[in-house]
Amino acid sequence: MNRPSLYTSLSPALLHLYNVRDCVVVVIDILRATSTIATALYNGAKSIIPVDSVEKCMRLGRDMECITAGERDGKIAEGLQYGNSSFDYPRNFIEGKILVLTTTNGTKLLHMAVAKGATEIVTGSFLNFSAVCNHLIKEKKNVILACAGWKDKVNIEDTLFAGAVVSRIKEHFEINCDASQMANCLYNNAKDDLYEFMKKNDASHYHRLTNFGLEKDIRHCLTEDLANVLPYYVDERLVV
């Protein structure tokens, strides 16, 4: 039986090593772009337009009367209305609306994948873990798990999510990829309590967000299937 391949790119700076054409690219930015994307769409957002600059975000916001949101270095970017937290997007606020979003790492990686010729892009987070895994199993196409990291450095939480996916779907794929095996091993160490694992291992993002008082956000973003939809990228926007 010929199984499709699965690779993990631990940083945007490693994405060029993988052929993103003709496969499903899963963009992963656990804290917090892809968690927020899943939440907003789960709560009824019409679509999310990921953009790569604050300026473009503001311009689209004016032109299309949509909600502008995003962060730089973990804080709401100047000139934008909302931040990059799932809690900013409850149903009674976001339902039926279009969200324009820009973030330090996640939206940049998505555009990088597009530029490299990716034709099928979905976003993954623990909040929509099962939806992503079920889709990958059903599609039977090659998969690249693309971690956003932090300014091209690898990070623990995106790697943990890649490991969770590997752990769940590995029987369906041919995995000749040390990064995937390492992610899987890391996840198996952490799965009993992902939050505690991040804290114990001094995850840099744990410190960054905890300094901003966002422990609740982190715990939320590490919880499986609270917003179990499959955001996919089409016509320059994410929809379900």
Next chain:
Amino acid sequence: MNRPSLYTSLSPALLHLYNVRDCVVVVIDILRATSTIATALYNGAKSIIPVDSVEKCMRLGRDMECITAGERDGKIAEGLQYGNSSFDYPRNFIEGKILVLTTTNGTKLLHMAVAKGATEIVTGSFLNFSAVCNHLIKEKKNVILACAGWKDKVNIEDTLFAGAVVSRIKEHFEINCDASQMANCLYNNAKDDLYEFMKKNDASHYHRLTNFGLEKDIRHCLTEDLANVLPYYVDERLVV
């Protein structure tokens, strides 16, 4: 107390994220460049000249009457005399001689570090694990553990060595680096039997070298302190 910093670069393609100046860069290519370097120097080689091309290796071999060695894609490169195995360099062969070496990943990474302005470069392998750790503790300078990986992809064995170093010396350093924490976690899972861990996790290099019949080489390269010297780079060559 101000402790020096420690970072791990999991791939040469990530090295640009770290400031290699004014710190100790440990070049890591467990299978097999840095293991071979430690062995040859331990067995009395006068020096090792790492070069980045087979042609340069052959030219130096002619000009300086030294031993030329190296591999491309895991096999002895055409035109060179010897390969990249520790077992090629027993004392009765290498003592007092100069070795010119070129490899797929390790020697390239070393030259990359030099080009980026690194002024203090040592090479690390399990064979000279304690010598490296003791040096890093004694120096009290910032450290970058630079993994060679395989053609810019991260690999398990170089990450394991980085993790072993982190595990041994972490009390002496400030570690705000997810890659280092991940490596440490991986090593703690693997340390009881590194060879078995690589086999169990389908390490790509395990397969590559096992296909060439090099299981004995792998086991050797995963053994601590069999060639416990500190190779450092000075005047374009490695010496102890």
